[in-house]
Amino acid sequence: MSTLPQELALLAYDRTTGRERTGGYLDLALGGAVLFTLALAGRVDLDGKKVRVLDPAPTGDPVVDERLAALAADKPRAPHTVVERFARKLTETVRDGLVADGALRHERGKALGVFPVNRYLQARGGIGDETRVRLASAVRTGRTADERTAALLALVAAVNLEKAVFPDRETRPDRKRLKAFAEAHWVGSATRKAVANRRGASAAVASGGGG
Template identity: 40%
Template sequence: MTGVALAEELLLLAYDDTTGKATMPRISLDLGMAAAVLVELAIAGRIAYAEGSLTVADPTPTGEPVADEVLSRIAADTPHTPASWVQRLRHGLRDRILGDLCSQGVVRDVDETELGFIHVHRYPVVDASVEAETRQRLAEALTGAAAPDERTAALATLVVVLRMESALGVDGETAADARRRLEAIATGAGFSGEVSTDDSVVRPSVGLVVAALGRAVDQALGPRR
């Protein structure tokens, strides 16, 4: 695995660049972190979805510490459903990934005290180039300027499942249009479960994992308001 992880891309989209504060509910972010790491492992060919559970297809480490810890945990445990894994993994992942972004110099940790004793952390952006590349890929996918690759299609699917349209800088009817386009990308990639994996533009093994995780996160978040 190389480059920026999907979980890192999601966090950069979800935090305001200037204030460094999350722009979406923490529960959504935590579920999203778990789902993103699992999707990353699927793209790397390390896990698969079979008989309702996530299983290890290849235990070889990827070289990415967070993903490899999750891979080892799945390998050492009995099979669990995607819904079970996103709940089991969501605690602590966000702080770990934010720490990694800090160590890479992409964001900085601003530790402030409120009411004299409550510590509040903000993560304003230091290096905007990473998020800019992510936003460019999503913008090209949304406009149809370029057919999304497997990773971008997976990222777009996570954005719509986590109801993060506002993180793209759109609202109102524009946000509704963005959601429809993101859903179309998910469908076309076979990630929504509405397209046969044989007709998917990505590998069936990845499509099955993303579709199952998408359903799990959507159910955990409840009805869309």
Template identity: 40%
Template sequence: MTGVALAEELLLLAYDDETGRATMPRISLDLGMAAAVLVELALAGRIAYADGSLVATDPTPLGEPIVDGVLGRIAADAPRSPSSWVQRLRHGLRDRILADLVDRGAVRDVEETELDFIVVHRYPAADPSVEEDTRGRLGAALADGHLPDERTAALATLVAVLRMEPALGLTGGDAVDARRRLEEIAGGAGFSGNVSLDDSVVRPSVGLVVAALAQAVDAALGPRP
């Protein structure tokens, strides 16, 4: 696997570049990290969705410790539902991915003490170019009436299910329009069940995993406000 992982892209979107603080609830971020790593494995052809469970189809490592660790767990365990895996993986995953982003110079780890004894960490941007590429791809997908590539469609679907419109700097009518377009992308890719996977440009094996994970995360987050 090369380039920026989906989970890293989501975190860069979710943290304010200047303050380094998360713009989303922690539970949303943690669930999103778990789902994004699983989607990464589906895109790489390592896992599939079958009979209501996620299963390893190829245990060959990708060369990324976090992703490979999750693959190893899935390969060694009994088949489990997407909901089960999302809940089992979400604890501690965000901190590990943030540490990787610090190591690669994308963000800085700023440690502070509040109320004289509470240690907090902020992650302001150090190399904006990484996030600029992600925002550029998403922006083009939102503005374009065509279905984006498979990876960008998966990212857009995760942004939609995690309710991340505010992280895109959108409010009011713009946020409503963005949500509509994100859902159109998810539907057009076959991730939300609006289009047959046979008619989608996305591989059916990927579509099934993303659709199942999107449903699992949406259910875990509960009704929208």
């Protein structure tokens, strides 16, 4: 069975172009997916304004367990900070694992015949398509069948991935509805804050560079 970070990564890559669609925030979304995994498994929870480890026992997923061990050895931190720390090198780890498993196919090419481009394409009818069907059903009915589906919707909202996940404008949920999913759980809110912080820092650098 695929993990929550794997499902999210498959949602993030365009099925036609193989390009990543989060605008550069996939690592943070995956960091949120790891934190969601730990929260749903009862390994961590929010204690006041800090994330605390309730149970350091491994989950069985090496990617998740490596970060759980680091969190247990660290002092309690704000949720968005945990997302940012979890995000380090996470895109490569999850993506390369999907390539090794055959869920993604890595193709190298050139844009305009000059610039190197990496594409990650998934098979039709694979895990990514199954996940999209599940999310579409949740949005259509207004009910999620499980906490994992709700977590995915929260992460989709956090990185503005809805256009990639719901390409049909007629069936795409509006931002207000998606925002409700994102804010329904503290991990979703933490991921949104981590994204906002990076976006703000990038804007500040751009503004300073233009002065």
